[in-house]
Amino acid sequence: MSAAVASRLTAVCRQFQRVLTVSSHTQTQYATRAFSTFHSCQQSRMYDSWRFRSLMNNRAVHTSCVRKGLEEFFDLPENWGEQTVKSGAPWTAKQLRVKSNEDLHKLWYVFLKEKNMLLTLEQEAKRQRLPMPSPDRLKKVERSMKRLDTVVEEREDSLRLLQTGQERGRPGEWRRNVFGKTFWYRFREHPIPWYLNSRYKRRRFFEPSHVAPYTRLSLEKYLRSKIRKEKREKRNQKSLAAMFPKKTALASDH
């Protein structure tokens, strides 16, 4: 019995070894690639220092393929154990708009790595039941990433409008659902055309005849509530004006 277990164990270990060798091979490829891009960065002196990560930081260079780069999940060693860590302001959309696409691409991954580091720190702080040092850094990184995404979306939108005139990147159209409500239906990508898709054919994008009267009633209800809201607003403004009369030029506040 023990012999069988031992043989199974050795089989498992051999499988693991094979997996490990494969992964280390891919790691070498990745390491050399990272090294080559790092060199090209060094040639153009633009990227001397980035917010939240410096590409001149020697930790990014992998000299051996055994080092997996796990140290990038942790902060700089001088910040270990500190209660507060200083951090600058986040990137604004205005600052990001003057950067080229390549810069933005690199900056995205810089942000991503910093975010991963901060999330690791947060989780570790939770595990040890201690407060996380400077949690505002995480918010700053998230905001910067959102703004970068906005800038890239703007550029894509403008290009698409210029070249095709389409306002939206994803196709769609106005459709009426079974309940009589008109909504913007966003198209989905399918491998087969709609007339061969039995599940799509079962979906009803029209309102049945017995639902038609309710569409009119719901429209009336919506219009009534809109008028009521407007009337309420006007009434409130009138009562506020009566309560706080506007001061004339003669009256002064002292």
Add this chain to the structure above:
Amino acid sequence: MRLTALLSMAAKAAFPRDYRYGTNRPWTIAAQRLNPPGKKRRKVFVEPIANEDWHVLRGDTVEILSGKDKGKQGKVAQVFRRRSWVILEGLNTHYRYIGRSGDYRGTYIASEAPLLLKDVTLIDPTDRKPTDIEWRYTEEGERVHVSVRTGRIIPKPVYQRRDGIIPQQWKDGPKDTSPEDTLQKTYTPALKTLEEEVMEKMNIQEDRRPRKSYWY
């Protein structure tokens, strides 16, 4: 998309229509005590002041016109726009006990009460007298406070940020980008998407063509 929209809706704080805003922040226990879920209090009416007409900023020196500390001047510590309130440092105080537990009655501290905007007025810094204030434009096009009585410009109040950073004395850390690098323009507009440009720079050849798919 729907999931993120739902999450963002949940993350946004939702207040009922007749929520009464107090001096405590809405997420504190004191604010929850002020607004229990089933309460119905008389509605408080606030004079509608447009955003551009608001002239009292945090850090300004103002004088009190009516109330217990009439005639005294103080610095503005907090501004509540929703109720046109201003809280000055150390003025218009009442005393209360804080942090009581069991038999211990707590520390006796002075807590400031908020003042309405119409009870305070800005001060001309040169002669320390209350004045009327107007927003005017200088020759450069800057919008500044100008005292109507004397015609002097009132400088923007300086107030320390909550995180204690003074922008003039900031030194960049190892992970911060210097201002020159941040403002350096590297973008040249071209009729290419980000993906195409990046692929060109990294010499990625994409020979695969996407399979025919149907959008509906």
